[in-house]
Amino acid sequence: MFSISIQLWKILTPLDKRKLLVVLILVVVMAGIEAIGVVSIMPFLAVLANPTVIESNLLLQKISKTLLVNDTRQFIVYLGMLSLGIVVFSTFIKIITQYTLYRFSNLQRHYFSTRLLEIYLQQPYEFFIERNSSNLIKNILSEVDELVRGIIQPILFLIAYSVVIF
Template identity: 30%
Template sequence: MGATVNKLLMLFNKREKKKLFTIFIMMIFAALFETLGIGLIVPFVGIATNPSIIQEQEILAIIFKSLHFQSTNTFLIFSVILLILIFVIKNLYLLLFLYVQNKIILNQQIKLSRTLFKEYLSKPYKYHLQKNSANLLRNVNEEVPKVFQGIILCGFQLLTESLVIFCIFVLLLINSFVATIVASILLGGGIFLFNRIFRKKLSKLGKKHQLVSGLMIKWVNQG
C-alpha cells in the first residue's frame, strides 16, 4: 500500500504536492461539516417531538436562558433556522471542496496525458515499428484517466468518507459505547470477508480489461 502511494506521489512535483495537502486539509473540514450535519438531526428531532427537553437538557437550557427566549416555540423556530443555515453552509463548502479537488486532479491528468503523448511523438520511427500503436493510444486515452479518476480521485473520495465514518464513530462511542463496538465488529468482519473473496477476482478482471481494451483499439486502427 505504501509503495503504491509513493508511486502515485511521483506523478506530482513539489508545487503540486502542496495542492494535494490543501485538498487533505479541506477534506478534514468536509468530514467535520458532514458529522456536524448528521449530529444535529437527532437533537432537533428530539426538540420538535418533545419541547420540554429544552428545560431538561443542561446545554439547551443554558442556550434558552442566555438568548432570552420567551417560549419553546420561539426556540424551535430558532433551531429550524439555525439547522437550515448550517446545512446551506455545509453544502456550499462541500461544493467548493469537490470543485477544488476535481480541478487539481483532472488538470494533473491532462498534463500527464499531454506529456506522455509528446514523449511518444519524440520517439524514433524504429520505436513505433516495435510497439503496438493501439497500446500507446490506450496508455494516453485510457490508462492515464484510470490512474487519476479511478485511483487517485476515488482514493480521495474514499479517504473523505473514511474520515466522516471515523468522526461519526467517535460521536456514537460517546453516546452508546457497547452498541457501537458490536456494530463495528460485525461491519468490519463483513468488509474483511468481502475483500478476501473478491480482491483477486477484481485484479484478474482489471488485467483482462486492459488486454481486451488494447486489442479493440488495435482492431479499430487496422480496420
C-alpha cells in the first residue's frame, strides 16, 4: 500500500499536491476539534453525576466564575449547553472535512480522465489502429473510477480516521 501511495503521489500535479496537503491539514484540525468535543462531555457528565465536583475541580470553578453562575442547576444547564455547542461545532467541522475529502477525490477522477484523454489525443493515428477503442474508453471512464474509488478515497479516509484515532 505504501508503494501505491508513492506512485499516486508521483502522478499528482503540484497543484493537486498542495490541495492534498490542505485537505490533510483540515483532517488534523477536524481530529483536534473532534477530540475536544468528546472531552467536553466528560466534565458535564461528572457534574451531572456529582454536583459537588464543582467545588473540588479548579477548571469547573473557573468556568463557573466565567459564566457568573452561583446556582448549581444553572451551572449544569450552562455546562450542558456549552458541551452541546462544542459537539455540534465539531460535527459541523467533520461535515466540512468529509465534503472536502469527497470533493478532492472526485475532482481527481475528473483531472485523471482529462489528462488521460489529452494523452490519447496526442497519439499518432497508428496508435488508434493498433488498439481497440473500447479499451481506451474503458481506461478513461471505468479504470479512472476504480483508481479513485478503490485507492484514492480509501487512502484519504484511512489517513483521516487514523488521525482521529490518534
